[in-house]
Amino acid sequence: MTAVAPPVADSELVTPPTGRAGRRRNPIGRLGQALVVVAAFLFFLMPLVAMARFSLQSVPTIRLNWSTLFEGWSISGVTKAFSSPQFWDALRMSVQLAVGTVALTLGLLLPTAIWVHLRLPRARAFIEFLTVLPYVIPAIALVAGIKVVQPHARWFLNSPYSLIPFYVILALPFTYRSIDAGLRALDLRTLVDASRSLGAGWGTTLVRALIPNLRTAIISSAFLTMAVVLGEYTMAQVLLRDTLPTFLQVFRGPEPRGSYGLALLMLLATTMLFAVLSVATRPRGRNKADKASTATIAAATDEPPRKPNP
């Protein structure tokens, strides 16, 4: 269920708001909008509430109703998971995979996306299509392919870290979009030309002129990648890896309550991740601009009265 989080968050992050919804002014329209929001909220919230009650209340499922709403809440199921050494191994593995995937994604994607924007702008639509493929092709199909070549590449596929390149591919639909949107917002050619004419080589240009201006895009693609890795089950399961999602599945046998409690916790963690993300990627310097009132005047009127120089 954590795998549901990325696409939702993705659409919020990358696509700019269209501004259609807020335009209606009449009260009936407003009421309609409110109803839709409430309905959607309930639709998403009810399963979570049910899951929370199931996992955190030590009450038999059949007795879970209004009268038992405040009975027997405890987090013992989740703490049981914490006391299991397999949990910590799985967590460590998942975090390592997440970090590795983020590093590889950025290392490959940033130079590629910049190069495509600068040199092959006409190929952009095609590349975009390619990056969506992992979203269209189910992970089970990909892993079936991996299984076919496994006997020929055991030296690679036997390592638990061999999941990293596949996770890079799985996360592409989200990461590429995020980086692409960041690049579109820049006047890339001019920035690169300006940097190079000032004596900076490609490396310096990337580090000092481009990455700081792609900060938002980079952070969001990193967080999206982490969300994908922390929620991926199919590949890890088929390739017999012990990651957090596969641990949850195994743990569900002896401890169904604890397993769902943990799943809930992971969902909460991912949500927190995105909350942090939206704070971290807030455009810089805006607050300063608002405080310095002269600056806003400078931005509004084209040429402010110039102060004489001492």
Next chain:
Amino acid sequence: MTALVYTGVRKTFGSTVALEGLDLVIESGELISLLGPSGCGKTTALRICAGFERPDAGRVSVSGSDITDLPAHKRNMGMVFQSYSLFPNLTVQGNVEYGLRTRRLAKDDMRKRVGDMLDLVELSTQAKRYPHQLSGGQQQRVALARALAVQPEVLLLDEPLSALDAKVRTTLRDEIRRIQTELRITTLFVTHDQEEALGISDRVGVMSEGRLEQLGSPTDVYRRPSSAFVARFVGSMNELPATVAGPDALRVDDLVLPMSVGPAHRQGDVVRLLVRPEDLHLVDDGGLPGSVTSTTFQGASTTVTIRLDRLDRLVSLHTSGSEAAHVTPGDRVRVTVDAAHGLCESAGAPSPAVRDADDAA
């Protein structure tokens, strides 16, 4: 001393020829404008100098050394771009420092240089601001300071004023010229605005379809255009049908005008006479009769458009304020032509390039 030399520089993009063998010599400390309609190759010439494009053939050298194969970041050029090119993540100071950091300048030298540059463009008080807090004109001044901070051998200006509004444009134009003269820096200025080019250049190069049509002082280019293209592109031109009446005379309708016609045309040839609006005058007697179709008040002068009766042709001329008060649309007037500065062109010669140029401008 020569600072920048283009020798037979040629560049094509696919099937489009951007530069058709450009030869250009720029003296040290000189400001040369490349003027032309869009697509004439002027920006390509500039980008080749900056190292952003590689010429297909030909060489570029700066102060005697060949830089054709040098990558952009190893050339010592300062460039100001058409669009706002400041690094949005850096303050004004950070932007001006950028080129100095890549040159690993000592901290104190850097601080001093940045201070000097910001003084030069009169933005010392804005050092801590971010680009988005500055107006367009201020941003371009920072870009100029940033380009000059590295003490470049050549300053390249790629239509730096075209994104600004009219008033700021004039101020900044004069400021660029002031700074350029003060620092005596060799400058290549690319523009499609003839007023800009004529206003601040030592020499103007008019380009068309990848070729340098004429290179000369602003007065030369305006007063003695070497081709009909230059004549029409720089300033406005009136066209009158004429016949060659002799080696030193031209007949327009019933007026015989003294003018050195040149060896290309023989007596009796039908030609087109190109004359500037300021070479046409309103007179009380003689001249060509016509009626005023419109007047455009421009403050110091008024542009009057007149339809000539017998030639059935529109011409325009400038009148000064007091004279203009008497001229209103519909008035009957008489116009004389001073052909001494005019240009003669075969009537059969097509002028498609000029039409395109008019559209582009």
